[in-house]
Amino acid sequence: MMEKDKLRKADMFSGGIICLFGLWIISQALKMPMKDSWGGVQNVWYVSPALFPLFVGAMIMLLGALLIKIAIKDVGLKAIGNVFGWLASKELNRFLKSPSNIRFYAITILFFSFVYLYIARIDFFLCSVLFLMVFISMFYFYDDDLLKKMLFFYLVGIAVFIGYFSVGLPALLEPTLPFASDWLTLAFIIAYCTYTWTLIRSAPALRKKYRTSLILAVTTPFLIGPIFKYLLLVPMPTEGLIVAVMDAIWYWEF
Amino acid sequence: MMIFDRIWSFFQIMFHLASDPLNMAILFGSVILGIIFGAMPGLTSTLGVALLTALTYGMDTSLAMICLLAIYVGGTYGGSYSSILINIPGTAAAAATALDGYPLACKGEGGRAIGLTTTASAIGTAISIIFVVSISPLISYFALQFTSFEFFLLAFFGILISGTLTSPDLVIKGWIAGFLGLFLACVGRDLLQFYPRFTFGIPELEGGVEVVPVLIGAFGIPQIIQVLKDRFQIGEAQKLQRIMPEIGTVIRNIPAIIRSALIGVGIGAVPGIGEDIAGWVSYGTAKNTSKHPETFGKGEIQGVLASETANNACVGGAQIPLLNLGIPGSPPAAMLLGALMLHGVTPGPMITFEHPTFISEVAAILLLASIAMWVSGMLLAKQVVKVLRIPTQIFMPIIGVLCIIGSYSLGLSIFNLYLMLPVGIVAYFLTEMGYPIAPLVIGVILGPMADENLRRALMVSQGSFMPVFTRPVSLILFLIIVWTIISQFRFYRRFKTKLMDLILRRKSCETVFDEDTVDK
Numbered sequence: 001m002m003e004k005d006k007l008r009k010a011d012m013f014s015g016g017i018i019c020l021f022g023l024w025i026i027s028q029a030l031k032m033p034m035k036d037s038w039g040g041v042q043n044v045w046y047v048s049p050a051l052f053p054l055f056v057g058a059m060i061m062l063l064g065a066l067l068i069k070i071a072i073k074d075v076g077l078k079a080i081g082n083v084f085g086w087l088a089s090k091e092l093n094r095f096l097k098s099p100s101n102i103r104f105y106a107i108t109i110l111f112f113s114f115v116y117l118y119i120a121r122i123d124f125f126l127c128s129v130l131f132l133m134v135f136i137s138m139f140y141f142y143d144d145d146l147l148k149k150m151l152f153f154y155l156v157g158i159a160v161f162i163g164y165f166s167v168g169l170p171a172l173l174e175p176t177l178p179f180a181s182d183w184l185t186l187a188f189i190i191a192y193c194t195y196t197w198t199l200i201r202s203a204p205a206l207r208k209k210y211r212t213s214l215i216l217a218v219t220t221p222f223l224i225g226p227i228f229k230y231l232l233l234v235p236m237p238t239e240g241l242i243v244a245v246m247d248a249i250w251y252w253e254f
Numbered sequence: 255m256m257i258f259d260r261i262w263s264f265f266q267i268m269f270h271l272a273s274d275p276l277n278m279a280i281l282f283g284s285v286i287l288g289i290i291f292g293a294m295p296g297l298t299s300t301l302g303v304a305l306l307t308a309l310t311y312g313m314d315t316s317l318a319m320i321c322l323l324a325i326y327v328g329g330t331y332g333g334s335y336s337s338i339l340i341n342i343p344g345t346a347a348a349a350a351t352a353l354d355g356y357p358l359a360c361k362g363e364g365g366r367a368i369g370l371t372t373t374a375s376a377i378g379t380a381i382s383i384i385f386v387v388s389i390s391p392l393i394s395y396f397a398l399q400f401t402s403f404e405f406f407l408l409a410f411f412g413i414l415i416s417g418t419l420t421s422p423d424l425v426i427k428g429w430i431a432g433f434l435g436l437f438l439a440c441v442g443r444d445l446l447q448f449y450p451r452f453t454f455g456i457p458e459l460e461g462g463v464e465v466v467p468v469l470i471g472a473f474g475i476p477q478i479i480q481v482l483k484d485r486f487q488i489g490e491a492q493k494l495q496r497i498m499p500e501i502g503t504v505i506r507n508i509p510a511i512i513r514s515a516l517i518g519v520g521i522g523a524v525p526g527i528g529e530d531i532a533g534w535v536s537y538g539t540a541k542n543t544s545k546h547p548e549t550f551g552k553g554e555i556q557g558v559l560a561s562e563t564a565n566n567a568c569v570g571g572a573q574i575p576l577l578n579l580g581i582p583g584s585p586p587a588a589m590l591l592g593a594l595m596l597h598g599v600t601p602g603p604m605i606t607f608e609h610p611t612f613i614s615e616v617a618a619i620l621l622l623a624s625i626a627m628w629v630s631g632m633l634l635a636k637q638v639v640k641v642l643r644i645p646t647q648i649f650m651p652i653i654g655v656l657c658i659i660g661s662y663s664l665g666l667s668i669f670n671l672y673l674m675l676p677v678g679i680v681a682y683f684l685t686e687m688g689y690p691i692a693p694l695v696i697g698v699i700l701g702p703m704a705d706e707n708l709r710r711a712l713m714v715s716q717g718s719f720m721p722v723f724t725r726p727v728s729l730i731l732f733l734i735i736v737w738t739i740i741s742q743f744r745f746y747r748r749f750k751t752k753l754m755d756l757i758l759r760r761k762s763c764e765t766v767f768d769e770d771t772v773d774k
Contacts, residue, residue, distance in 0.1 A: 007423060010687050018430055025437060032449060046712035049449035052705040056436045063430045070424060103483045108679065111475070115658065115671045128655055135651035139482050142647070212648070220652050224659060232312045234663040237671075 008074045009083050015067035022061030029053035099144045106151045110135050113158050118185070121165060123240030125221045126185045133189060133217035137196055140209050146199055153195050157188050182241035226250075260614060264387055267611060268618035277320055281619075284324035285626040286634065290641050291325065292332020292348070297653065299329025299347070299529075301477065303589040304470045305653075307596070308660035315597040320619050322593055323569075326586050327623040330529050330569055331375045331631065334562050336642060338367050347529030347568075350537035350561035357553030365635075369499035370555060371562040372631035374511050377504075378563035379624035381515035382522065382570020386577075386617045389523075390606075393578040396727075397603035402711035403721050407731040409704035412525030412581045414738050416693040419524075419531055423688030425742045431689045435697020436704065438463050438677075445706045458669040465592045467661040467674040468698050473585070474657040475678025476685045478650045498632065503555065510540060510556055511563050518564035522571020528584040528692060529565035536564030570620055577601050577613050581700060585692045588699050 032050035033043050045051065072080075086092060095101065110131060118127035134154050138147045164170070164184065173180035193214065200206035228234040229243070230250055236243055271277050284306070291302035302325045310318035333348030338355035351371065358367040400408070413436065417428025441452045442462025453459040504511075514536040521532040540560035541550045550557045572583030580602035582588035594601055605612055661674040681691050715721050722728045740746045 004423075007688050011424075014687050028452060032451065043447075044717065046717040047446065047709050049444040049447055049451055051709055051712075052444075053437070053440045053451060055708075056433055056440060060430065060433045060437065063426055063433065067424070067426055067430065070426065100483050100485075103485075104479065107479050107482055111654065111675055111678075115675050119658070119662075119671065120668050124659075132651050132655060135654065136648060139647040139651070140645065142485075216648060216652070220655065224655060227309070228659060228663055232309065232663070234311075235666065237662055237668055 005075065008071045009079050011067050011071035012075075012080060012083070015064045015071060017064075018067065019061050019064030022057045022059070022064055025053055025057030025060060029057055102144065102148060102151070103139070106138055106147060107135075109151070109155070109158070110138075113154075113161075117158065117161055117165075119237045121170070121181055122185050122238055123179070123182045123242045124236035124238055125225055125242035125246075126182055126189070126240070127238075128221035128225070129217050130185060130189050130192070132220055133213060134192060136213040136217055137210065140213055141200065141206055143206075149199060150192075150196060153192060157192065160188075179241040179244070186241075260387055260391070263611060264614045264618055267614050268621060271316070271320070271615075271618055272622060277317065280317060281320050281324050281622055281626050282630060284321045285328035285623055285630050286638075288325035288328020288330075289332035289335070289627070289630060289634075289638050292329040293335040293638055293641055294644070294646075294649065297649075298473065298477070299326055299332075300473050300586045300589055301470075301653070302326075302329045303586045303593070304466065304473060305656050305660045307466060307589060307593040308663045310593065311596060311663065315594075315599055316615065318593065318597055319616060320622075322590055323616065323619045324623040324626065326590070327379060327566065327569055327620065327627050328630070329586070330565050331372065331562070331627050332638070333565075334371045334375070334558075335368065335635070335639060338364055338371070338558070339639060340642060347533050347565040348561070349530060350533040351558055353537070353551050354554045354557035357551070358555065358558065361553055363553070365496050366499070367555065367558050368635055369496070369632070370503060371558055372628055372635075373499045373504050374507075374514075374559045374563040375566035375631075376624045376628040377511050378515045378518055378565075378567035379570055379620060379627070381512065382519045382567040382573075383617045383620050383624075385519045385523075386570050386573050386620065387614065389574055390578055390613045393574060394603050394606045397579055400603070400727065401721070401725070402707040402714065403725065403728045404731060406704050406707040406711055407722070407728060407735065408525075408579060408581060409700040409707070411731055411735050411738070412575075412700055413693055413697050413704075414735060415524060416696045417690070418738055418742065420528065420690040420692045421688070422690060427687075427689045428693050431684065431691065432693035432697045434684075435694040435699075436701045438468065438694075438698045439701020440705065445702060446709055458667065462702075463673065463698065464665055464667075464670055465698055466589075466596075467665075467670040468677050469589055469592060469695055470657050470661045471674035471676075471678035472681040472691050472695055474653065475675065476682035476691070478654055478657075479678075479682045480685070481646050481650055507556060507559055511559060513543075514540065514560045514563035515567040518567025519571035519574075521564070522568035522583045523574045525575050525579075525581040525583060525696070528572075528586075529568040532564040532568040532571075533561035536560045566624070570617075573616055573620070577605055577616060578603060580703065582696065585695060588692075588695050591699055 029050040032048065032053070034045055034048045034050055035043055037043065114127060114131045118130070134150065138150050141147070161184075164181075170181050177183065196210065200210055225236065226246070229236055229246070239247075287306075288299060288302055291297045292299055303322055306321055306325050310321050313321065330347055334351045334355065337348040337352035338359050341352050341356035355364075355367050355371070358364060413432035414429060417430075417432040418425050419428075421428030421431075437452075439462070441459055443450050443453075443460055450460060517536045517539060518529075518532045521535060522529075537550075537557055537560050540556050541547050544550065544554075544556060546554075568584060569586075572587040575581045575583045576587045576591055578601070580591070580600065582591050591601060599605070599609060599612065657674070657678075658671060661670045662668060681694070684694070685691060711721070712718075722732050
């Protein structure tokens, strides 16, 4: 959590956003049937589906306004000017590029790429190995310069995958090369591991951490995944190359 | 007679559960997992319950409850390890424990402190079970008299009180978080007319926002971001010596343990307030009632016992509103509510009719879990402490994968993940700006109850709010809500101070007058 003074300044803005959000809820709720007929039922205001959203929207708006009032009372209107001044200054740029914010970008990029790009298109085990390898190595090495380099490499990989999927290459390649997307992911994992190795090979302490990252990244999905897939009978989000191999082993053996 | 029947049935259920080796294996496994989750700074019992819910999906209800309640009990207790040994609370519930636990560990009494907290935590849970078994029928009986207005007011009160007491900054922020949760609960087709609200034509939203992905996102993602972004590092753990508690110390502190357990049960029974508040209130009470308050904060064993007994007693207390009213008493209980619904058990006043032995079963599981916790704590404490050496940078990404697979597996829907992640990111920003997350989650859970009951109540009264003032329970709830709101404003505090001054002045005048009369 931020310091109190900064919190109050942030409250002016969060209060404003919350106030607008409440207004938006009310505007959407007003489009719902209040006294008209819906599904053969003649509405009255107290049974209307708009009643509760209107109440919630009004309360959110009111509380947002109260928050702004408290914030202004605490730090004064002048603080808004200071915040706008800060937003226009080079300080903002410095803040956005601060190490902790870069770490934040790295975490969010990793999660967003895993959820929105990979999980619905690539074998769960492969995309989990990629996610864990990148995630653990970025943070376990404890070096912000290394993190930046690895993040940049990973971003290039994301760009390649976005291009690959948006052009529609998986459908084109699938007849000639089964599990084409999975092979590409495997290639990316190997490329990432090789790149990371070249970055840390001169540091013995990091080499040990690299090995730990690699072992954990590979073993964890193979510990978690089979529990869900074979014991709880939960199909994986995407079943591709690795799941096909595991299925062959599992059903051959059992 | 009825009470004896219930106690007899409680012990029968307990022995029946304990006689199955699978139940016991799951119980001990979950308790140990809970202790590890609680001990690891950055992981909480709520997250543990949330992640395990996905694994219990295929189990029968009884086994699932053993699993979830055991991790809840173990997780709440496990927080004391890191509080005592490294001065970093493993969970918010153990924050007060660190104040005296770490100084004790520095004096070389870490093992003693852990041994005593383990025993006190087990006693705390056991005392709370007495209340779960004895009070539940009474609450159920009263709840059966509730009409829609009462249920609406109760849900509203739950959100308000949770917002009031859990907010780390302004109370208003807790309320905003609660209303944001209520908004999320509005998404989907409404329960009375099936009108699509805030669905934007997305078919996956028609059924509403799934509770479990929201819970996992709201509790898991911010935790991962905070720990990794701020480069959180675990310090060197203090060494553990003898863990077996001295019986004499426990007996000497029995009154304090009972008092702390009662505080824990009471706070747990209030909707939406967690173990952390119970720990702090109990610690504060112990300090205020102590003959030597100056020793608190310097390694006072009573301080450690107070907070740990209360936070574990809160587990049982939180089951009382959860089982009888369908209102979770704490964030992990909110998660339990989601899990119960997945298993086809709808908590509320009807639970004693639909599942007559369910409350006794929960109480029996809690007692078994507290025994398992004590045994595991005594035998495995030295091993569990080793997990504190694992760097957070390693286990947080693994937790990330668990959050993702857990959210997905509950509905086998990738859309759950598309929902979980934005909720998690928004929850992170809200946390950073001092908004509590518990009221948001309570809002998502209680939203449908509040919405449906408000409209149903108004339908019965033809749009009149008069029953709120004519029905005694409604009126009491309404007055409590009004008091909860206005007590937060400055004008109320000013008015209260003036009133108190006036009363005190009158009293002193009367005393002076009396003295004058006596003199004459």
